[in-house]
Structure formats: C-alpha cells, structure tokens
Amino acid sequence: QFHMIKYEDLSCDESLGQGSFTRIFKGKKIDIHDGEKRVTEVLLKELDATHKNCWESFFEAASLMSQIAHRHLLLVYGVSVHGAKNIMVQEYVKYGALDLYLKRGRSVSVSWKLDVAKQLASALNFLEEKNIVHGNICAKNLLLAREGDPSQGSSPFIKLSDPGISMAMVGKDVILDRIPWVAPEVLGAPEKLTLECDKWSFGATVWEIFNNGNSLLRGWNLDQKKQFYESFQQLPPSQWTELADLISQCMDYQADFRPSCRSIIRQLNSLITSDYVILHATEPVTQ
Numbered sequence: 001q002f003h004m005i006k007y008e009d010l011s012c013d014e015s016l017g018q019g020s021f022t023r024i025f026k027g028k029k030i031d032i033h034d035g036e037k038r039v040t041e042v043l044l045k046e047l048d049a050t051h052k053n054c055w056e057s058f059f060e061a062a063s064l065m066s067q068i069a070h071r072h073l074l075l076v077y078g079v080s081v082h083g084a085k086n087i088m089v090q091e092y093v094k095y096g097a098l099d100l101y102l103k104r105g106r107s108v109s110v111s112w113k114l115d116v117a118k119q120l121a122s123a124l125n126f127l128e129e130k131n132i133v134h135g136n137i138c139a140k141n142l143l144l145a146r147e148g149d150p151s152q153g154s155s156p157f158i159k160l161s162d163p164g165i166s167m168a169m170v171g172k173d174v175i176l177d178r179i180p181w182v183a184p185e186v187l188g189a190p191e192k193l194t195l196e197c198d199k200w201s202f203g204a205t206v207w208e209i210f211n212n213g214n215s216l217l218r219g220w221n222l223d224q225k226k227q228f229y230e231s232f233q234q235l236p237p238s239q240w241t242e243l244a245d246l247i248s249q250c251m252d253y254q255a256d257f258r259p260s261c262r263s264i265i266r267q268l269n270s271l272i273t274s275d276y277v278i279l280h281a282t283e284p285v286t287q
C-alpha cells in the first residue's frame with residue numbers, strides 16, 4: 001500500500017543515531033523526473049533485522065503516514081527492502097527532533113511555543129477527522145522544518161513524524177517508559193489506542209515544550225513512573241493558569257472528559273491573543 005523504492009536508488013550517508021528499534025541515517029534518493037535525474041535529501045530509518053517480527057508494524061506506521069497528506073505530517077516516500085534490511089524513506093527535516101532542539105537551550109518565545117502547539121493541534125485535528133490514531137505524540141516525534149526568526153517575524157514549522165512501532169508490539173517496559181506521554185488507560189490495554197489517547201499525549205507534549213524539552217519524570221524508574229499514574233498524579237501546573245487548564249483538561253484520567261481537537265484549537269487561539277504572550281516575549285533561558 002505504498003511506494004517501493006529500489007535500494008540502488010538510495011545512497012546512505014552519515015548515521016544520525018538510533019531509535020528504540022531502528023537506526024537512522026541521512027541519505028539521498030535518486031529518481032528520474034521527466035527524463036532528468038533528481039536527487040532528494042532523505043532520512044533513512046532502518047529496522048534492525050533482530051526485530052524482524054515488528055516489521056509489519058513498522059511498515060503499518062509508515063503506510064498510515066503515506067496514505068494521508070497534511071502540511072504538518074511528515075512525508076514518507078516509501079520503503080526499501082534489501083535482504084534482511086527494512087528501510088523506511090522519509091523526507092529529511094532540517095532541524096531534527098524538537099525535544100533535542102529545545103534541550104540545546106535555544107531560548108524561544110512563548111508565542112513560538114504556542115505556534116508549535118497549534119500546528120500540532122491542527123495535525124491532530126486532521127487525524128481525528130480521518131479517525132486515525134497516532135499513538136506516539138511527543139516532542140521527540142515533532143520535527144522542526146523551520147526555526148522561525150522572531151526578528152524577521154517568521155514562525156517555526158513542525159512536522160509530526162510517524163508513530164514508530166505500535167504500542168501493541170512493544171513490551172510493557174517501553175510503554176511504562178513512555179509515561180507521562182502515554183495515556184493511563186493504555187497501560188491496561190495497549191492494543192486499544194483511541195483518539196483520546198492522542199489528546200493526553202498532546203497535553204504532555206505541550207507541557208514538555210513549555211518546559212524547554214525537559215521531562216519531569218526523566219530518570220524515574222519504571223516503578224516510580226507506574227506509581228505516578230496509580231496515584232493519579234498530574235504534571236506540575238504552569239504558572240500561566242489558562243495554559244495549565246488546557247494541559248490538565250487534555251491530561252484527564254477520564255478519557256471521555258478530554259476536549260475535542262476543535263476545543264483545543266479554540267483554547268490555543270485565545271492563549272495566543274492573551275497579554276501573557278506579550279509580557280513573556282522570551283523566557284529567560286533556564287539551564
């Protein structure tokens with residue numbers, strides 16, 4: 001259900017690290033377009049052969065993203081199978097993962113963060129309209145295509161990456177490690193991901209963005225993380241009450257109490273026009 005790319009049409013350049021089951025490389029894809037050779041910068045996501053059994057889930061994630069097109073969804077060009085290698089070919093997004101970008105201490109303004117949150121909300125709204133569950137919304141899966149330059153008034157531009165191997169396929173520990181992004185109800189039924197799960201993750205991701213990519217629970221062990229949900233704890237509220245309200249609505253332990261995407265977008269729009277934004281043009285960089 002998606003484009004097969006010939007291995008010989010790909011060239012693999014430097015390694016960009018690895019995900020939980022994948023290794024990623026920067027590369028190039030060559031295709032002939034109206035008779036002339038065209039080279040496109042791509043990201044190559046190679047599923048290591050040891051996890052062969054997950055490859056249908058790997059490809060399913062890719063095919064989900066390649067069946068629908070949206071400005072804030074990462075473009076998947078196709079897949080290439082070469083011997084024991086399964087390679088997903090994605091568009092290369094210049095500035096990489098948002099969590100690393102924020103952790104590198106870039107001081108970005110409140111309106112920059114709200115802009116990113118709104119773009120994520122519009123991608124989620126699009127998926128909700130198609131009744132498609134992403135299942136792995138977090139700043140690591142948000143890719144920054146444009147930094148945005150406040151002096152030039154240009155805003156950032158993000159792309160939501162594929163969810164990777166589905167929750168149903170990964171072990172319980174991987175799910176626990178995704179606390180606080182994974183919705184609490186997923187721990188009991190990882191195969192039953194719903195649109196509401198993405199709302200919870202959206203709340204955790206907005207919290208993460210406003211915390212400059214730092215996660216409160218980083219370094220906690222799996223028991224402590226599990227305990228966080230079992231005692232119905234919430235992430236510490238932002239001192240901006242309207243933002244804290246939106247995050248806590250999304251991170252409601254009652255899945256059906258979580259707001260619709262339209263409500264999320266409406267609330268983000270009113271945040272964008274609030275005077276808090278002007279007062280906090282750029283947050284002091286907290287190291």
Ligand SMILES: Nc1cnc(-c2cc(N)nc3[nH]ccc23)cn1
Nearest residue numbers: 016043090091092093094095096
């Ligand atoms: N679809 C994607 C995904 N990741 C990137 C990327 C960009 C960059 N500058 N550094 C990186 N380091 C690791 C990944 C990555 C690009 N495109």
